[in-house]
Amino acid sequence: MSEIAKRLRDRRLNLVNEMRALVDEATENNRDFTVEETGKLAAIDEEIDRLDKRLEGVLDQEKRAADADAAFDAIAGRPREKAPEGAPGTGDMNAQLRKFLLGESGRAMDIRWDGTQFRTLSKLTAAAGLNTVPTSFYDRLIAHLIGVSGVMQTGPTVLNTASGESLQIPKTTAHSTAAIVAEAGTIATSEPTFGQLTLGAFKYGDLMQVSRELVTDTGVDLEGYLAMQVGRALGNALGTHLLTGTGTGQPRGIVTDATLGVTGGTGVAGAFTGDNLIDLQYSVIAPYRASGSCAWVMKDSSLATARKIKDTTGQYLWQPSLQLGVPDTLLGKPVVTDPFIAAVGLSAKSVLFGDFSQYFVRMVGGGIRFEQSNEFAFNTDLITYRALLRADAALVDLTGAIKYFAGGAT
Numbered sequence: 001m002s003e004i005a006k007r008l009r010d011r012r013l014n015l016v017n018e019m020r021a022l023v024d025e026a027t028e029n030n031r032d033f034t035v036e037e038t039g040k041l042a043a044i045d046e047e048i049d050r051l052d053k054r055l056e057g058v059l060d061q062e063k064r065a066a067d068a069d070a071a072f073d074a075i076a077g078r079p080r081e082k083a084p085e086g087a088p089g090t091g092d093m094n095a096q097l098r099k100f101l102l103g104e105s106g107r108a109m110d111i112r113w114d115g116t117q118f119r120t121l122s123k124l125t126a127a128a129g130l131n132t133v134p135t136s137f138y139d140r141l142i143a144h145l146i147g148v149s150g151v152m153q154t155g156p157t158v159l160n161t162a163s164g165e166s167l168q169i170p171k172t173t174a175h176s177t178a179a180i181v182a183e184a185g186t187i188a189t190s191e192p193t194f195g196q197l198t199l200g201a202f203k204y205g206d207l208m209q210v211s212r213e214l215v216t217d218t219g220v221d222l223e224g225y226l227a228m229q230v231g232r233a234l235g236n237a238l239g240t241h242l243l244t245g246t247g248t249g250q251p252r253g254i255v256t257d258a259t260l261g262v263t264g265g266t267g268v269a270g271a272f273t274g275d276n277l278i279d280l281q282y283s284v285i286a287p288y289r290a291s292g293s294c295a296w297v298m299k300d301s302s303l304a305t306a307r308k309i310k311d312t313t314g315q316y317l318w319q320p321s322l323q324l325g326v327p328d329t330l331l332g333k334p335v336v337t338d339p340f341i342a343a344v345g346l347s348a349k350s351v352l353f354g355d356f357s358q359y360f361v362r363m364v365g366g367g368i369r370f371e372q373s374n375e376f377a378f379n380t381d382l383i384t385y386r387a388l389l390r391a392d393a394a395l396v397d398l399t400g401a402i403k404y405f406a407g408g409a410t
Helices: 003-028 035-076 093-101 115-121 137-148 212-216 222-244 274-283 300-307
Strands: 108-112 157-161 167-174 193-199 202-211 259-263 294-298 333-337 349-355 359-364 367-377 382-395 402-406
Touching: 003 035, 137 222, 167 382, 193 382, 202 212, 202 222, 212 382, 222 367, 222 382, 259 274, 274 349, 274 402, 294 300, 300 333
Parallel strands: 157 359, 259 402, 294 333
Antiparallel strands: 108 367, 167 193, 202 382, 294 349, 349 402, 359 382, 367 382
């Protein structure tokens, strides 16, 4: 149990004891409650109801996080404690999934995850050995979803909320400054500037139909097929907006709010040089640059260019990772590719660098809702599956936590 849950529990216990004391006092004196006591009891009862709801929500989130940690441990190959016999998630996952797909175990299942472990998936590709690791439908779906979006591999701050009401988040737009003051001189006022952004809940959906023969054919890797289709569909839809979303009717992308770090030279069709990348890295202030969530994001074709760049001693700036699950590095920082960022070109914002923990991604319900229907396409004997994801995102520090490289204009 977390400290938050313990404090809520202790607060509730104190209120219960306070209520009992009022009841005991009236009982001992053989009298009715006074008007003041009646009002106080009503207020205590209302507060206990509020605490019960908060405590229930906190405990639910902790359970989701524990379930997600166990799933990510399985993907990363980390040992975990054996679940008790008969506990949820034990047994033949393929058999459980197939029962759901046939409508034999309810029509909905929630696929949940905790954002704190996203970066462990950055190298889990088939070529790197993913095919040697046994994974469940849950693991595959999340791996495909995250694998499509580079932003989700950089370690953004993920906020899991139970419901989708508007979430007000403060954002920093400018820092305060200091200056030398003469003896007995007046100290100038300088304060940080804050704004406010609202994270909503945009709904992403995917509808697909599968023949009943495919579902019942035990020789087909239906689990992998559905996980790939749903994960990529939702990942493509959300991933595009996480980079270039306008914030109007869709999440606000990183490129939309990132600030210019370096502009490339002219006459090179927007290409960057090794010096440009060094300048871009150092355009981000030291506290952010030293963060563990600091990373590079670029397109595959841009990374191919970066891998060929050497320093004055002939050493490559790019360094391949020698450890599974650890990203390659460029100038000492992890490199993540994202298909939705612009390619190198005139005036194109083709490279991002900075502290991606300052980018907030809001997930409603903690994950994906996966549902099936046998009646929707009854006349063709197809089983229909629907996957829904509600999310929003925005950069909360506009002072330069994340910078971009822009190609030259000519």
